[in-house]
Amino acid sequence: MHIPVLKREVLEILDPKPNQNFVDATFGEGGHAISILEKIAPNGKLLALEVDPELFKKGKKLEKKFLGRLILRNENFANLKNVVEKENFKEILGILFDLGISSWHLEESGRGFTFKRNEPLIMRYDKDTTKLTAIDVLNKFPEREIEKILKEFGQEKFAREIAREIARERKKEKILTTFQLVEIVKKALPISEIKKRKIHFATKVFLALRIFVNRELENLKEGLEQALEVVSKGGKILVISFHSLEDKIVKNFFKEKEKEKIVKILTKKPIVPSNLEILKNKRSRSAKLRAAIKL
Incomplete structure (x- = not known):
């Protein structure tokens, strides 16, 4: 079960x-x-967006429980303004972005988000395999391009070596599964590096591919701009990010808008989970919450 991070x-x-x-x-x-719906009862409404068609389907059962107070749409938050206008949803006093990958994606989706299971390297939240997948990137992209993706989005310092190994291996056979990719990364890294890393040695590669394939950073920039447009004055924007690239975008966005006197930052430093929360939910350890209020 997915435990919401920094709920309190x-x-x-x-x-x-x-x-x-x-x-x-x-x-x-x-x-x-x-938890928000419980607080805004009896008549407060929550417009919710979910990009994943399977999670959306699961969420539809909840919609019935809240008798019209939960409006759930199968959309990416890069289309937030559109959805708000279409639903004629007004007087928005807060917008929450939780950028973490859900436990369901790792444990049940079967789309190659995790190196712990042998799955096809789809890595798409929207499940649309007619669009770019990690399989496409690994098998069709030039070696230099793959190196750039690993360096830029995964901050992988052995990006060149891994990209070279990917190019070498795909000549022998198509790279289709997570376990194939894990083996390639293992081959490319020095043994000393594998031993030294605190996290699994393939983590950064998987992260880089996921961010790139789903256009996560571009979508975040889009979503933040639109959130600021649709939120009411006195309304708040809250973002929980899970890695430094996301956090940097959020931090700079709020800073820039504060300079323009459009928002006031509510979190001088990002809020992080307590030791107790990390103990209960290991996945929360890298979470950072930033918030701002629209002036």
Whole structure:
């Protein structure tokens, strides 16, 4: 089961009151959404977006439970403004982005998000294999391009060696599965490096491919701009990020908008999970929450 990260802190900053309206830009398995819906009863509404068609389908069962107060749409938050206008959703007092990958994606989706299971390297949240997949990147992209992706999005210092090994291996056979990729990374890295790493040696490669394939950083920039447009004055934007590339985008966005006197930053430093939360939910360890209020 997916445990919502920084739930108490999110509710403290959002401060949802009865009959207010909010947006959950990343519904996932509904952890944050449910806690917000409980606070805004009896008539407050929550517009929720979920890019993954399977998670969306699961969430539809929850929609019935909240009798019209939960409006769930199968959309990417890069289309946030569009969805808000289409639903004629007004007086938005807060928008939440939780950028973490859900436990379901890692444990049940079967799309190659994790190196712990042998799965096809699809790595798409929207499940649309007619669009770019990690298989396409690994088998069709030039070696230099793959190196750039690993360096830029995974901050992988052995990007060149790994890209070279990928190019070498794909000549022998097509790279289709997670375990194939793990073996390639293992071959490319010095043994001393594998032993030295605190995290699994393939983590950065998987992260880089996932970010690139799903256009995560571009979508985040889009989503933040649109959130600022649609949120009411006095409304808040909260973002939970899980790696430095995301956090940097959020930090710079809020800073820039504060300079322009459009928002006031509510978190001088990002809020991180307590030791107790990390103990209960290991995946929360890299979470950072930043928030701003629209002036």
